[in-house]
Amino acid sequence: MKLSSFLYIVLFLISHINIICLVIKNSSAIKRTNFLKLFDLIEKKKTINKSTYTFLRLKKRMFFTSNLLIHKHEKFVNKYTVIKKLFHYIMENKETLPKWSMPSKENKKITNLMVNNSLTRSKVEFIPQESNKIKWYACGPTVYDAAHLGHARTYVSFDIIRRILSNYFKYDVFMVINITDIDDKIIKRSNEENVDFSVLAKRWEVDFWDDMKNLNVLLPTSITRVSEYVNDIIEYIKKILNNNYAYVSEEGSVYFDINAFKKGRNHTYGKMEPESVKNEALVLEGEGDLGIVTKNKRNSYDFVLWKASKPNEPSWDSPWGKGRPGWHIECSTMASNILGNILDIHSGGIDLRFPHHDNELAQSEAFFDHSQWVNYFLHSGHLHIEGLKMSKSLKNFITIKNMLKTYTSNQIRILFLLNRWDGFMNFNPNGESMKQCIEIDKFITNFFALLNMKIKNVIFNTAILYWNDTDNKLNNFFRETKTNVHQFFLDNFNTPEALVAIQKLITEVNIYLEHNEKLQIGLLLEIKQYISFILEVFGLVYSLDSDTYPNSKKIDDVLHVLGTYRNSIRCHLQNNAKLLRNIQKELKNKTVKREHDDNSVTSNLTETDQDIYTNFINNIKNNNEILLKECDLLRDQHLLNMGILIDDRPNNEFVIKVLDDNQLQQEKNKREQEQQKKKQTGNHKKK
Known part of the structure; x- marks a missing residue:
């Protein structure tokens, strides 16, 4: 090792010693937040040099040998999962991310909001492309089976972010969510059940929206179905061909030409996961279960835009023969058709980052022939069940409907509010996390019930209006809470801290109600209105509040x-x-x-x-x-x-x-x- 590299590592260790000590000190019950803090400063780097890479490998060995990453209480995550995550982190940072351009601030609504952007792998300031308008495309479900807890995590989390942007920061949000109703998984399942693919897809689409309604997820401004955009997809592919970024194979499929794209003006392939570009397993997974294995591809990593038809599969006429759209091209076409050549936000689960979302970026930038189709890419974090991926074979597959049989939509939403939207989340069905959610839900319900009763029992004309020390104390705490919640929202939609702040405010109000007979009704009503507003921003509904429902x-x-x-x-x-x-x-x-006693004795x-x-x-x-x-x-x-x-x-x-x-x-x-x-x-x- 060169002396400069050695000195770099020593300096790096010194600068991070407080975080490393924190991890060691809490080794018996290490939390995800502590684990992530260990890498916060490194993640801010857009590139990584050899010395930092060497240090990360050193850290990996340190964690492996010390066994620090086992959560002893709730089995938060097993050491192999975390080591695998750490290894992926190291591999991700070996590659240099392409340059990202922040939108101009001129004539824009500026809030100082910072968001975790997958295009930079760091928090960057959010600036809309136009005034206070936000054009947002969210990847929707492939409808072939019941929606599960992973879907709930993604769509509830982005519903919360959407509410914060529109209701709290007052942005004008135009949101589009797609329904993938043409896909290999749908075709495969429909053949197994001997039903038409469209009938199967429609059944599960209705089921999905029913789940979203029961979770209190707002409907998007626009819903797009792939089956309704096939002609638009064909036109989209034709333009990519005309721009010389795609080619037609002998069997009638159309493939995206990665090498041609990389040679184009200011184009980069694999913007968000450059380290995965040559991962054959991921590339093949992106081609679908029924993908055609062909020797006519110019590059084994080229991906399909149009799939030539095969027996027992739905097909549409095209200039290249009968076939159907590839998976990635669907989203590019529908998003571009409605939202145009630049999106403010594109969102989806972290498992879609590569190849799906990286391929979307390539297709769309090839179509418009420019270098930045999406300004902010948001990815919700992984959800595991007791440290393992959710899977029917492991019998840990939890559907939304089954979850709602045991818990309310409020309690499920609180579960996601308690976790960072973009962080790893481990769920234990029998652990303390849902007990905590039930207690918080009950705590809020009881608060409104008590506050409403106290307010009703006060006759305003006879109330004492003079403010004493306890009134001033509550008022100061209330103003401080508002400031803190605002800062938490600015910090990448930090709902865990914001929810804790609201709980602390409720506790202070409860103490005030318990120890004071003379109440300041104006102050209490203002606090009630604020708490109700923030809970509404979270998407939580408490029916006892008179202002919530008609009558x-x-x-x-x-x-x-x-x-x-x-x-x-x-x-x-x-x-x-x-x-x-x-x-x-x-x-x-x-x-x-x-009375009858004559002597009256x-x-x-x-x-x-x-x-x-x-x-x-x-x-x-x-x-x-x-x-x-x-x-x-x-x-x-x-x-x-x-x-x-x-x-x-x-x-x-x-x-x-x-x-x-x-x-x-x-x-x-x-x-x-x-x-x-x-x-x-x-x-x-x-x-």
């Missing part, structure tokens, strides 16, 4: 009157019960003046009189108990079965919560478990 204000008022009426009866009955118990205690010693009650009074009191007690049971039945059965939960609190207060189906089932399960515990405790005492 819910009237329903809320009716529930409040009903709850108040029940609570009033219950309080009177409880007071009567106390009074009757006191009368019973004193009855035996009680004396009365007998006081005497003790006779046994008969005592029986009469006792029976009278017992009848009143029994009626009291019956009415109390009716109040409990109203709370525990009648209203609960309708999804209305009355939560009785100390000091004759109560909170009303409106539950959705999943929350209702969770509440019933919780009560059944409590009943079982009581029975077991009772049986144990009898023994």
